[in-house]
Amino acid sequence: MSLNSTLAAVTERIIRRSEETRSTYLERMRAQGRKGPARAHLSCSGQAHAYAAAGPDQPALAEATTGHLGIVTAYNDMLSAHQPFETYPALIRDAIRAAGGTAQVAGGVPAMCDGVTQGEAGMELSLFSRDTIAMATGVALSHNVFDAAVYLGVCDKIVPGLVIGAQAFGHVPAVFLPAGPMTSGLANDDKAKIRQKFAAGEVSRAELLKAEMAAYHGPGTCTFYGTANTNQMLMEFMGLHLPGSSFVNPGTPLREALTVEGAKRALSLSALGNNYTPVCEVLDEKAYANGIVGLMATGGSTNLLIHLIAMARAGGIILDWQDFAELSDVVPLLARVYPNGLADVNHFHAAGGLGYMIGELLKSGFLHPDTRTVAGEGLEHYVQEPFLSDEGLTYRPGPRKTLNDKVLRPASDPFQKTGGLRRLTGNLGTAVMKVSAVAPEHHVVEAPARVFHDQDDAKAAFKAGELAEGDVIVVVRFQGPKANGMPELHSLTPFLGIMQGRGQKVALVTDGRMSGASGKVPAAIHVVPEALDGGPIAKIRDGDMLRVDAVKGTLEILDENVLERDNATADLSSSQHGTGRELFSLFRRSVASADEGASVFGV
Template identity: 55%
Template structure:
């Protein structure tokens, strides 16, 4: 199928480079899923004992499963009712079974996977399990799908590590047609700017804990995804850019009739594209080099989460596709920033959806030639078919074309009149290593910070130094030994209020770390994911308090301005001993074998030879 519209030359160049780089691994992957389809474990080859176990508790679906004449949909669910975004999934399996029967199919819950809430664990010791929960989810997904009882799959998950984990695991069963089913975001609560203001007042000791809790409770107040544009909502954007959702499914609130009809549509559709039908669409063919590029383009165009600089390489590897940060950086020079959602702007994802949302974004990017229209989606022959807004016509679902103009130019703009001419992420590198910086929310006057550094090995020590007044100056705060091998690469969002206060006081401030920042990385410039990490011989281990460090998103510099002879003579600081507790000791193998951040920070993929 030809590209719908002329493609931007940089996007074409990067895509061609990725295809060439991935030729061997992609061919091996496609061979793997072809063999799984033709000679793998499936209901046709299960013994009578195997099969009887598989439908023993299937109730009214037992006859259909026994005869094997109806497609059976495997459901992987990340339901729990602690995580607000996943609480709505509790009733989905019952609904999915009913919707499947409507089209002569059946459905079974193939497995459940953990769903960690980074909002609950943020700043706590348990955040050190967060990144590797993605690998755990991927392995759990593989266990669920390994039974060979299914001709298609539905993935129920939304939040940070969960969607990447579900996708990595299901891609290893890429012969199965698969659709991701979102549950929607909560209604708008307390304005995000006000929430940020209260957090900074609390950091300064000017607000009480009760005032802070009241603010947070007004922000996170009901079932659904958090409404800021962090990793969870960036996940939803990427799934639409890759054509793995039903069109416009991402940002419809839970509990609504429209939300239910979108779930019904996903069930009906996945039953149509199973391997024994006329429209077979295996996941491994949908997730190809062009789809991965589309995910990167969407991330850049909307100012999405920095966490996907780690997740996307891991997802791509699971499909035999090899990408790196140079690809992302080069694409960022070609892709304009067309969305302004908190923390990059003032409005939340509800406002983004009301302004035209993903249907508008998809149409703009494809028609401007910065996204691939000719990808194989779960719903049609072109990504442009995803540029449709779901609406109810009475009780029936229909799709209307995306608006031709933004319904709120303060949140969403056309490619011809973007918020910034380039995307929201940059690569920085130098004698301190390679890292990424999100600039979509950073004022351009702060894209370059050069100042003496203060070096820490624990984020709690940064907070103590801030409260003691030790950071009241221009400063580059360095937090090292935070990479995958050191402590599992926790997010360091806990530092945001304190660093924001320093910046608001007029100081020039930046963060440099081999750890992660939140998917809601905001106004303080932060060079993150620095690789090699300090634990693995990275240069952050050589830094000393007072060294001048330069972070420049304009020129891509991440350098210590230290005499070369002195720099070469320094002895690296040793990593602190590994901590135990909250289950961290159970993940020791993952830390030991973890890949660098640019490869995805995964032990599972490294040990699996991917």
């Protein structure tokens, strides 16, 4: 099958746009690669410091005769998705030692849970934690003693931060090791209904907590298709996971075997052997184009519209939202996973998972087949599935037919012929909307605005009955990265869903973010310029007529006279201090706009 013409054109445009920055980056990485790890050149004192606690590995390290693997871990046991990583370092050290090499934990990076901080002050640190993780990765690898590295991370900002950090050491081979999703608990749709009932005052907090605990009940990633699981999908589509490894549950023999094999594979890709595969050559323009295709085909998290741009720029590659929009127009939606359907990621994996989907997209010309990956040359490796036999970890051809067409469909019969994203532009600014779970009758909303500067004020207005009648577009502004770190506004979802469910036409317009699990209510998010940058969103007042149109791709203030007004101002002092926010003032002052990745780093 020949390559889809839109994919070819978008990729070529990315290559041309990135020519100068990409070539500069690659030359810098190749120069570092020529120098190699510095451990052989360390002073005797430096080597003694590096190997002092290495136990049985000290002789091999001192003689510098074997490959040395660095482990960068985001382990903590408050995040269910990261709790399984507690045992990984010992497992990896033993496996690498048995293979004739050595391994050390290079360092740890922070990992916060957006599920805990939703609607709380800590969420204002969430987006900035990504770049903090990238910097912590740089610190971990700064000793420059490793021939290859493995990265242990799963959740929302953690994987993008690790990818950004890994690309700063792009001459070093990298393999990402997942932990896998928790087993299925209370169905996500049932959990959402309890949340809506609580928001409407129909159930008690005790009943809400019981439902939440039944949904989030054990080690592993949350089972809905939010940002964490979108990250895992991307790592396969972009060639940084072993094939079929993303959605294997924690604590299983197959999960352990994949961890061991991933660590051994990383060291086998070092410059010490004949298969040198630095991460800077895996994450090229085609890999990022494949990642965007995966995002559209799965109806993935809107957070990746920011993260992928920031990740790519760390490797000298410049993406923009138009690239996403054009690919969304042609890539078929092949999966229905909550919140885009009733199934969870365990059901998706059982139905054929990423291996089946990648095979369908390759056959249909929607993926570049000739990318470099940690599994070898070509994305065809990722249509295989792992299993355990008497010989250990083995691969076999993955399913060629979907095992559940309510969850996963072939490219010839997709859930819809286009992906799950719309780019909206107009006199209100530029925004994006995830439409894969939005019913067609809600794709266009024209209604008066109700304006808020805080999501808590919006919720209070709902509880007071102020939003009970008529169509309305809820505007929540001064929520961009410069204003308060661009927190997710996920706590708006239950009451907006109630309004929609009782027959009101409702939409959200915000310069903030929504959760990767958002879906059924049309939401024009990531509006740029943000209010604090003087964007038109700062001019809107209650009652102004707005139009959100996902069909035409427009975002408009219908009365042009509104654009002549002075911008509103907001008291943001409460976002400057407390819960660590004072430590991130430099980030708020220097962060780029959402369409440039909302990063504090340059290209």
